[in-house]
Amino acid sequence: MALRFYNSIKRAKEDFHPIETGKVGLYTCGPTVYDTAHIGNFRTFMFEDLLKRWLLHLGFAVNHVMNITDVDDKTIKKAQAQGTSLLKITSKYTDLFMDDLNWLKMTPATSYPKATNSIPKIIEMIEILLDKKFAYREDDGSVYFNIKSFPEYGKLTNINLESQKSGSRIVSDEYDKDSPQDFALWKGWKKEDGEVYWDAPWGNGRPGWHIECSAMSIEALGNHFDIHCGGVDNMFPHHENEIAQSQCATDKPFVNVWLHSEFLMVDGGKMSKSLGNFYCVSDLKKIGFSPECIRYQLLSGHYRTKISFSIDKKHEGDKVVRRISNFQSRLNKRNALEFADGLLPESYQKFKKQMNDDLNTPKALAVFFSWMKAVNIKLDQNSITEIELGKAWEFLTVFDSIFGLIQNSIAEIPAEVALLLNKRNKARLENKWNESDNIRDMLKDMGWIVSDTSSGQHIKKTN
RNA sequence: GGCGUCGUACCCAAGUGGUUUAAGGGGCCGGUUUGCAAAACCGUUAUUCGCCGGUUCGAAUCCGGCCGACGCCUCCA
Structure with missing residues (x-):
């Protein structure tokens, strides 16, 4: 098109x-x-x-x-x-x-x-x-x-x-x-x-x-x-x-x-300086918004329709960003990059069609999410081919060059936090669950949330 | 007063006459995984599109009326 x-x-x-x-x-x-x-x-x-x-x-x-x-x-x-x-x-x-x-x-x-x-x-x-x-x-x-x-x-x-x-x-x-x-x-x-x-x-x-x-x-x-x-x-x-x-x-x-x-709305009206109902980037940073989360909120509605900005939607953006970032690391674990040779999956054509049609980002995102789900299923079932892995990598790369939603900046981890993480990892290897849980609580009090994934401990800052 | 946009599930949001007996995301619930928790992955979730009438073989989609929300007409993204 x-x-x-x-x-x-x-x-x-x-x-x-x-x-x-x-x-x-x-x-x-x-x-x-x-x-x-x-x-x-x-x-x-x-x-x-x-x-x-x-x-x-x-x-x-x-x-x-x-x-x-x-x-x-x-x-x-x-x-x-x-x-x-x-x-x-x-x-x-x-x-x-x-x-x-x-x-x-x-x-x-x-x-x-x-x-x-x-x-x-x-x-x-x-x-x-x-x-x-x-x-x-x-x-x-x-x-x-x-x-x-x-x-x-x-x-x-x-x-x-x-x-x-x-x-x-x-x-x-x-x-x-x-x-x-x-x-x-x-x-x-x-x-x-x-x-x-x-x-x-x-x-x-x-x-x-x-x-x-x-x-x-x-x-x-x-x-x-x-x-x-x-x-x-x-x-x-x-x-x-x-x-x-x-x-x-x-x-x-x-x-x-x-x-x-169109305008960005807040509380049912347009956001503007004169009305005083606005958020600056620094305000959003303070309450834990990532740039990707803001990008998702601003790009998930069509540019010619009014969209509402809301602090409550932070969770929605965070989750989407996490899912896509996680998808990338899943592909990464399968060395998808090695199989990438410029070929794109069929879904890319649908994605392109939507973007070409007056930048229909909501539809383009829908195409992308449906495709991502299908690839996730194949990854779960371990039924994905090398060619498909390569195509997946290419599409994801194109997608992110347009939307910029993948979070690759790892927050700076303070030395004391890193130390506790090490300690906890050791405890876990020795099946010392009490100690492990205690350290997790301590980190939580310090503002860090630890999750155990198949690839080890994953740490994230709370707001 | 003039010009214009919009009203779709619990929330956000596509779709503008049949391939939609309505995308996608969040939430909820269920499942897989897991020492636990979280995360991740999968599945379920609107017979219905503000209300009323009309056109049509067929309408969320077109027309008319009504109700409601919003924007521009003044510096403003």
């Missing part, structure tokens, strides 16, 4: 054809680094990572660009509140973001351009828009995009401007605009901005809310590229505005495929 995606702007699934054969230009809206990202933010980044991993698996050369928005109202406000520089704030939260990405086993983007490094391109684009009369200047040095000049405005989100309710934003807006829905390309310098400004032909100031994504994506991927991703909340106005300013500036179609991931 051909690779298909649900293209938001078409509101339908369509076959994917890259502009340049074998290559994909992928732009994913990155974080605004004013605070720690929460797990809802990472749902989107995880989806984008999955998309990239799948494209890579299919053999595409992917140029993945994720921007870092390091100047806007919030970053400036935060820097002022903390009495520090914008750079200090943004580099702190950029570092934290990268640490979290890494911990969650996300594969790095090809590049992470920063808004503050793209000012020349931003200015260049605004100048073009001014020249072409798509934009206009105001007395305070700001520049606005005139949305009435772009007939296609609203195409992505099916928005009819006349029917929109006048929101509070318009009332409270401190800038002058011809039409309330026009958006800022450039915000003229104000006292509150302090040191934060750049020179532009029409006056000092800083980029508006959306232009940086257009500038960075076009700079890195060209005027017209394949895929642009983000969360559904970015559709309006962010992506709508990107389309308007980009197409008016370049006279080219901007993006072929728009992919939007």
Whole structure:
């Protein structure tokens, strides 16, 4: 089955054809680094990572660009509140973001351009828009995009401007605009901005809310590229505005495929900073979540449906991760790797079909689990052939290169714990069950759970 | 007010007209294994898809109505 995606702007699934054969230009809206990202933010980044991993698996050369928005109202406000520089704030939260990405086993983007490094391109684009009369200047040095000049405005989100309710934003807006829905390309310098400004032909100031994504994506991927991703909340106005300013500036179609991931819900509502109902990676780490467990929770629902995140589901993810990891060690014990020669089992074709169908991860996982069960039965019955072992190893390897659920990091075991384990092992060999059980209790009090498996003692940290 | 999504077992979650007399995961229960415990492995678990009506030879899947949940329209993944 051909690779298909649900293209938001078409509101339908369509076959994917890259502009340049074998290559994909992928732009994913990155974080605004004013605070720690929460797990809802990472749902989107995880989806984008999955998309990239799948494209890579299919053999595409992917140029993945994720921007870092390091100047806007919030970053400036935060820097002022903390009495520090914008750079200090943004580099702190950029570092934290990268640490979290890494911990969650996300594969790095090809590049992470920063808004503050793209000012020349931003200015260049605004100048073009001014020249072409798509934009206009105001007395305070700001520049606005005139949305009435772009007939296609609203195409992505099916928005009819006349029917929109006048929101509070318009009332409270401190800038002058011809039409309330026009958006800022450039915000003229104000006292509150302090040191934060750049020179532009029409006056000092800083980029508006959306232009940086257009500038960075076009700079890195060209005027017209394949895929642009983000969360559904970015559709309006962010992506709508990107389309308007980009197409008016370049006279080219901007993006072929728009992919939007749904929200992560918590307690029946969307997880968000403003509602205060969010978990950060560090919160989850503290209560014992592994990256694999989080990956499972975020990837086990389809990216276009709302999924609920819950602490109660930790057990579910843990168990799945354990089963798959255990499956790997079962295969390992049979030296499956030695028989692997690139052949894949039939189930892989089903798996591929599901992934190709708009990244249907729930179905792909179902295919994988059914297959794993069948192989487990053969392993139990000792009726598996060497060819099958090799194929199993290959499929498991492919599977994990996409989902990243196998836990191979063995926790650091403190010396005192290792000592007790040794002691217990000795006792067991001498059938001293009382001593063995006592040591197990001691370890439990210290926060370690020991299990006796056919391959010896297995130790795991409790939460 | 405008635009849009969803309602499937105890929980999560696929399936959008017949190959589904509804995937997969968790939980529960049962079995295998085991010094014990845990883990692992296997099996069982919805005649039914929010409610009502309609279309059809045939509907969870299409249409209409009702009820309920959620999202966007304002910075937000």
